[in-house]
Amino acid sequence: MQNTTSSPRLLSRTSIITISLVVLSLVVSSMLPAGFFALLWDRLNVFATVFLGIFVEAVPYLLLGTLASGLVEVFLDRDQMSRWISHRPVAAAVGGAFMGMIFPVCECGVVPLTRRLFNKGLPLSAGIAFLLAAPVLNPIVVLSTASAFGWGQMLLWRMGVSLIIAVVVGLVFSVEQNAANVLRPVLTSSHDHDHSLEANASFSEKMRRALLVTADEFFEMGRYLIIGAMLAAALQTFVPQSSLLAIGSGPVTSVLVMLALAILLSICSTVDAFVALGFLGTFSFGSVLSFLVFGPMVDIKSIIMYLQVFRRRSVAYIVAIPFLMSLLAGILFNYLQP
């Protein structure tokens, strides 16, 4: 507590702390080896480049996702949603996963869109399956995977395994009857401020509202994208890939390394196939497949974004089950396919 009756001091506490810190940093810097600051500056440059790389790559997709979210908010009502989506668990999970084929969103854009769909009454199982499947099954990712690996095994297994994982996780969540146990409170309460529209609003008015929703959502999700991208860039800068790759031998450890890389690199699912192609010479088919399946579902930036939509426990399941299933798929492929 501040003592208001204390006698006047020559230097304020803040000044003393500042001067102490400056002196301490001068002492520490004089003890550091020569070239330390040059190295640090070099690392910071790498950090900035990696961060901007992730951010520049992801922003257009986040914009696409938030635009889709805005359009859903304005043009789709709850009645339509309940007509289209079955409420039976298996059908909802499968339907949700296949819904991912329609929306051209990667893992950054899918989070705001799923959140909006939950608000419109999408069943939990369908929403979770959509959240996990859309970044892999959407047309852009299918095309980019095909252009990297051809219309062959890798594409088919990537889509197939992702679909199975998405449906399984969706089914697990279908047992939960109360959405409030899964979603964060902001979603389960009404959040319809100012975006509501009269039924007879004109198309241009609806578009205006959709764009306003898009902007709000972009800012809300954008900050988590930035935090996630910063974390991923920091990890990439200070935990070199080479150290991970060095331990990546063996049918199990190679899959674990690729799963760790998927989280670490945080590459947008629309471009990860080209990165994975480079690993194919070094890593087995199964390891690269696990990278391509797990990466779009879970990475640093998507975990941060999931935490804004789901309760922590739910996020733990959304991360753990796909992780184990991808690991299993990778190991099985490593053993079965030479």
Added chain:
Amino acid sequence: MPKRLYRSFQALLLLGLCVFFASKAASGQLTYYINLRFVPLTIFGIILLAVLAQTLFTEIKRSRQSEQEDDHEHAPVSQTCGSCSCPC
């Protein structure tokens, strides 16, 4: 934070991001960060950012004209706009 001020911050940041991306694209520096084949998507992003900024500016003008200030709370500007201005 008053809604009109919040919207102003949003609009300025969107414009800032738009200029940031446009300058990178114009100078050819986009390819430092992404593959050439994804440049068209970034161009789409630039256009969408400009459209969003324009929509927000129009919205600010509208709310000034109608003087119907809605003071409901949004997240603090330091959290949303602050973090989103990082890349710029």
Added chain:
Amino acid sequence: MKFRSSLDSIAITVIAFLAVVIGLVILFSGQAGVRVTAALPERSLIGPLQKIKLTFSEAVDPVLTESLFSIQPKVDGTIEWLDVRTLQFVPVRPFEWGASYKLTLGPGILTQNGRALKNEQSWEWRVRDPLIVYLVAKDDQSTLWTVDMNGDSPNRISPEEVKIISFDVSADGEFIVFSSANSQGGIDLWRMSRTGGDASILLNCGLDRCTTPSIAPNGTRIAYSREAAGVGPGLPYGSPRVWVVDLQNAQTGPVYEDQQVLGYNPSWSPDSSKLISFDGLADQFHLFDFSNNAQILFPSNTGGTVTWSPDGTKFLFTDIEQSESGLVTRLRLADLSLNDTSTLLGSNDDRDYAYNSVAWSPVEDSVIVSLRNDEDQPAQIFWLFDPGLLDGIIIADQPGYTYNSPRWNSWGTALIFQQFKLRGEFKPEIGLWQHGFREPLTIAEGIMPHWLP
């Protein structure tokens, strides 16, 4: 255990089940043995000097592994170990064009602790037809194109918006490095795969000019000339110095710390251990040996084109010397074993033959040199000769044409080169000559032809 909800109980059951299944799979499939994958390009078509990489699923014993390794038909090459589980076969001589090869790894014990490859594994490949890559500069564009040896199927492989200044092709034909101007007035280095469409910046040189890239034959490093930007706006660029960029870690730096050592047009020895460049200030070639960091100097007045002998122990270059009748050109031979140079062509000439560009076959003692056959004509012809016997034949001397910049293919069986008509519209063409041809073919219009193996 007490679960909060049915979701928790189901989710934790699923997680536990998956963990058990993974454990069982690991336990039972430990019997599967060592697995191995080969890195081969699409459709198993490879370049003539492409390295074949095998990656094992775990650390293996090199001696045991190499005893199970064979390639049919037999091919000269060495086995390198990149790490404990990555083997690389490096062909010493190019794989035969059109022939099919089969690599077989027989079943047997591969590791010290007795882990084995259970079944024989094999991979097949064929050498693809080489293409020719060249620069087309017109309509304010400067782009790379490829064409086959018949002059058919021309295909632009670099983006229209990127203006290319100079380029080089990797020895295995898998990638191309080129220089292109940036928005700051400098020149950057770019990298692109053989099929194009994926050009990306390899080295951002900022205000500096990075040009004349030369890819080491082993594909690990690129040498280039770098001119530092002036210290202020509008001030002239510094003299060119030779720099190297390491493709494994993208680190770049000058070859010579001494800033007085200038250099341009770097050229690698066939084994990638030595780099030669010409210092126009000191009038000498600087040869840097990366294996022992040694430098050797060879005097030269002009530092003409350098070409290496197949074994990398000698190189040829054109030079100009002062004689009684004025300035005359010579073809000089530098011998690394003697650290000395001698004149191969020109010392006994009765007139100046204006030796210009020269290329030593990559597989045999056969050299092509451009020279002026007719004293009264500016046209250069190609003379193919044996440097030991100094005996040869003229292979390109069509009237009205002049030839230069020859390049051998990987097998030393064909040449591509630049040709110009001496009269009429300036139209640079690319010519092709193969053993058995009576005269060269014109295959495209363009400049700087390179083979794309």
